[in-house]
Amino acid sequence: MNWKNVLxxxxxxxxxxxxxxxxxxxxxxxNRFLAYWPYWVALAIGVAVGLLxxxxxxxxxxTDPSSVGSFRDGALSVFASxxxxxxxxxxxFTLLQQVQRSGVRAASQVPYWLPVxxxxxxxxxxxxxxxxxxxxxxxxxxxxxxxxxPFIGLVVPAVAASLAVFAAAFMASATTEVxxxxxxxxxxxxxxxxxxxxxxxxxxGSLLLFLVFYIIYFYVIYGAGxxxxxxxxxxxxxxxxxxxxxxxxxxxxxxxxxxELLVGLVFMVVSILFIVxxxxxxxxxxxxxxxxxxxxxxxxxxxxxxxxxxxxxxxxSSTEAALIRKDLKAFTRRRELxxxxxxPIIIILVPLIQTLGTTGQAPPIEASAYLTAFTFLFPAAxxxxxxxxxxxxxxxxxxxxxxxxxxxxxxxVKSKYFFIVLFxxxxxxxxxxxxxxxxxxxxRSIIISSLEGVFIxxxxxxxxxxxxxxxxxxxxxxxxxxxxxxxxxxNLIACLVAGVAILAPFIPYMLSSTLxxxxxxxxxxxxxxxxxxxxxxxxxxxxxxxIFYRVSLNSARELLRKAEI
Amino acid sequence: MxxxxxxxxKGVVKRYHEILAVNQLDLTINTGEIFGLxxxxxxxxxxxxxxxxxxxxxxxxxxxxxxxxxxKDPVAVKKxxxxxxxxPRLYEFLTGIEYLDFIGDIYGMQTEEKKSRITEYLKAFQxxxxxxxxxxxxxxxxxxxxxxxxxxxxxxxxxxxxxPLSALDPRSARIVKDFLQELKAQGVTAIMSTxxxxxxxxxxxxxxxxxxxxxxxxxxxxxLRQMSKLPDSGxxxxxxxxxxxxxxxxxxxxxxx
Numbered sequence: 001m002n003w004k005n006v007l008x009x010x011x012x013x014x015x016x017x018x019x020x021x022x023x024x025x026x027x028x029x030x031n032r033f034l035a036y037w038p039y040w041v042a043l044a045i046g047v048a049v050g051l052l053x054x055x056x057x058x059x060x061x062x063t064d065p066s067s068v069g070s071f072r073d074g075a076l077s078v079f080a081s082x083x084x085x086x087x088x089x090x091x092x093f094t095l096l097q098q099v100q101r102s103g104v105r106a107a108s109q110v111p112y113w114l115p116v117x118x119x120x121x122x123x124x125x126x127x128x129x130x131x132x133x134x135x136x137x138x139x140x141x142x143x144x145x146x147x148x149x150p151f152i153g154l155v156v157p158a159v160a161a162s163l164a165v166f167a168a169a170f171m172a173s174a175t176t177e178v179x180x181x182x183x184x185x186x187x188x189x190x191x192x193x194x195x196x197x198x199x200x201x202x203x204x205g206s207l208l209l210f211l212v213f214y215i216i217y218f219y220v221i222y223g224a225g226x227x228x229x230x231x232x233x234x235x236x237x238x239x240x241x242x243x244x245x246x247x248x249x250x251x252x253x254x255x256x257x258x259x260e261l262l263v264g265l266v267f268m269v270v271s272i273l274f275i276v277x278x279x280x281x282x283x284x285x286x287x288x289x290x291x292x293x294x295x296x297x298x299x300x301x302x303x304x305x306x307x308x309x310x311x312x313x314x315x316x317s318s319t320e321a322a323l324i325r326k327d328l329k330a331f332t333r334r335r336e337l338x339x340x341x342x343x344p345i346i347i348i349l350v351p352l353i354q355t356l357g358t359t360g361q362a363p364p365i366e367a368s369a370y371l372t373a374f375t376f377l378f379p380a381a382x383x384x385x386x387x388x389x390x391x392x393x394x395x396x397x398x399x400x401x402x403x404x405x406x407x408x409x410x411x412x413v414k415s416k417y418f419f420i421v422l423f424x425x426x427x428x429x430x431x432x433x434x435x436x437x438x439x440x441x442x443x444r445s446i447i448i449s450s451l452e453g454v455f456i457x458x459x460x461x462x463x464x465x466x467x468x469x470x471x472x473x474x475x476x477x478x479x480x481x482x483x484x485x486x487x488x489x490x491n492l493i494a495c496l497v498a499g500v501a502i503l504a505p506f507i508p509y510m511l512s513s514t515l516x517x518x519x520x521x522x523x524x525x526x527x528x529x530x531x532x533x534x535x536x537x538x539x540x541x542x543x544x545x546x547i548f549y550r551v552s553l554n555s556a557r558e559l560l561r562k563a564e565i
Numbered sequence: 566m567x568x569x570x571x572x573x574x575k576g577v578v579k580r581y582h583e584i585l586a587v588n589q590l591d592l593t594i595n596t597g598e599i600f601g602l603x604x605x606x607x608x609x610x611x612x613x614x615x616x617x618x619x620x621x622x623x624x625x626x627x628x629x630x631x632x633x634x635x636x637k638d639p640v641a642v643k644k645x646x647x648x649x650x651x652x653p654r655l656y657e658f659l660t661g662i663e664y665l666d667f668i669g670d671i672y673g674m675q676t677e678e679k680k681s682r683i684t685e686y687l688k689a690f691q692x693x694x695x696x697x698x699x700x701x702x703x704x705x706x707x708x709x710x711x712x713x714x715x716x717x718x719x720x721x722x723x724x725x726x727x728x729p730l731s732a733l734d735p736r737s738a739r740i741v742k743d744f745l746q747e748l749k750a751q752g753v754t755a756i757m758s759t760x761x762x763x764x765x766x767x768x769x770x771x772x773x774x775x776x777x778x779x780x781x782x783x784x785x786x787x788x789l790r791q792m793s794k795l796p797d798s799g800x801x802x803x804x805x806x807x808x809x810x811x812x813x814x815x816x817x818x819x820x821x822x
Binding site for chain 1: 636
């Protein structure tokens with residue numbers, strides 16, 4: 001194993017993710033400190049968390065010296081849960097990241113024609129996946145443990161837990177590597193054999209994959225009545241002792257909590273063996289199936305018959321209709337874009353799992369009104385925000401086609417905005433129907449929630465599109481980025497403010513119904529009837545929509561003028 | 566069939582930070598002309614072609630394409646132009662035919678006209694049978710053919726082709742060359758950059774040689790021979806002499822040490 005090769009490959013992979021649109025790329029010089037900002041931030045947060053824990057411990061010890069013992073036991077229980085928790089979320093995160101990576105990169109991987117061994121390539125790939133959020137989490141946890149532990153005499157368990165969380169993240173990343181190669185091999189074979197149906201196999205398959213992992217994730221974090229998820233993880237890992245992914249946690253548990261050092265040692269040894277085994281398996285699979293050639297998916301074999309389509313009849317020019325049809329195909333064929341459709345499903349399922357999991361029965365009537373509004377508004381809003389953010393950046397490096405074609409800013413914005421609104425309204429209709437069936441709200445609630453959903457979709461769609469144009473990131477390697485992270489964050493805050501502004505006329509109702517539930521003696525005057533509130537809400541939404549549609553037009557003019565890739 | 570001015574650049578300058586990509590470029594290309602733009606890597610050819618398309622904004626100077634100002638009316642210019650960039654990235658999630666259909670719609674082609682032209686071009690470039698496959702599975706040559714067809718499809722008045730023959734098989738390259746000659750007879754102007762000097766010599770009416778952002782030489786083969794004082798030489802010798810990159814023997818010997 002040439003460690004220099006591993007380091008170089010890993011650095012190239014990670015560096016490609018840091019180059020974004022608009023940076024100076026001629027005579028490029030990277031500020032190393034800023035390049036690794038997530039880890040510095042994680043370190044700072046970890047230290048802060050450690051100091052806070054120390055403060056908590058000091059106040060406990062000062063007020064009730066007898067509680068020190070139970071505090072130590074609680075801390076050890078948390079330490080023992082951390083590796084399993086890190087395994088779960090690192091696995092989901094790295095897997096999602098891998099699925100979103102573009103096939104182009106996979107097909108042109110330099111290691112395939114450079115003198116690099118499969119071991120080196122596999123290890124670099126695993127470590128590269130590990131960078132980012134998983135490693136930042138490890139840094140955060142380790143910093144918190146190291147700062148906190150000396151004051152309660154838990155230095156050795158803290159150091160062991162820090163090493164264990166790193167090993168857990170590596171274990172998750174190695175598992176993802178195995179999944180990645182299997183996916184390349186077997187899904188590729190499925191596509192080759194299914195022809196036109198491959199498009200739908202890929203779409204449904206990807207949705208199911210995400211759905212399963214998200215449900216597992218939310219079930220572990222929030223599920224099964226878990227008020228305290230640490231308790232859940234601790235109980236899950238003890239019950240599932242035969243699953244290798246919990247062995248690191250069990251090693252800590254037996255060594256430091258139960259005092260069975262020998263058993264702990266055994267779990268630690270088998271954990272290391274399991275990690276080595278995963279690495280060897282990934283290397284062997286890479287050697288056998290790693291050379292990726294994208295399968296030729298044949299979508300049509302018949303005689304070419306161009307369609308006129310109904311978009312023309314709706315008043316769209318041929319250019320605008322072509323852009324909408326192209327985007328429709330992009331969102332149903334590109335795996336990284338399909339993930340957008342999973343969020344509305346998750347948003348409906350998560351509160352359902354939480355509510356039904358906690359009580360085992362339907363929510364009370366007061367909660368039902370909020371859950372109805374949530375189900376109507378939130379998925380459609382998220383859809384409008386995400387689509388608005390991604391609609392321009394999803395063009396990727398092929399954006400030159402837009403720049404070089406006779407497409408005006410007006411046509412570009414009109415077609416993109418129509419797509420955002422159309423799909424968000426479809427989501428509103430579906431989730432609204434689901435919400436109506438589950439929570440059985442009144443007709444008035446259904447009408448008002450639907451109207452508010454429409455207002456939110458139009459306004460947040462325009463706002464997000466304006467930001468999506470301004471902050472478009474056409475980087476495609478190692479995964480399509482579509483929007484700058486900073487713009488995405490700003491957009492989220494702006495959408496939150498805009499959403500609150502649109503719903504503001506209903507705030508007296510919310511206050512009134514909430515407070516009357518908990519404090520029946522208190523009465524809040526409701527000075528607007530619901531339909532007047534809806535009308536005011538509509539005016540606010542229209543104003544926001546017009547403003548941000550115009551901002552989008554100006555941003556699109558600037559984008560086309562600069563023609564920056 | 567040379568006629569009015571198709572493209573005119575006056576005092577065009579483009580700088581990328583410290584790098585001067587194009588330096589005071591003056592150039593006029595006539596209607597119905599096949600113009601070859603040559604130069605070593607990094608000499609400013611692609612930047613010049615992108616500026617003609619309005620994809621790069623010049624720092625100073627003016628560019629007129631088919632009588633229109635590229636900066637003032639880019640959409641009108643793009644309607645009249647067919648463009649193939651260097652290493653074109655296509656929408657890989659579309660099939661070949663879907664991509665061409667998209668291009669036809671973008672340029673506002675009528676349905677029947679679009680259908681017949683797409684069918685003709687697919688046949689000419691031997692893409693029949695693969696047109697229903699997603700572009701992601703195409704070879705580089707097949708992708709280049711799709712990029713070329715998408716430039717020709719709407720019968721533009723001006724073709725801007727950056728390395729159009731790269732990755733093409735000999736038959737397809739021959740078709741493109743012959744097709745350009747036929748289009749020229751119909752009054753279509755073509756501007757192409759290439760590193761294959763034999764092709765430039767064979768099909769271009771005039772050739773411009775760029776070096777370090779400047780136009781070193783401009784003319785037909787006879788004029789270039791006179792300029793370089795190499796009366797019986799081919800374009801390769803002329804190019805190497807004019808760009809001062811001709812002393813390759815010493816470099817090779819140095820590399821062999």
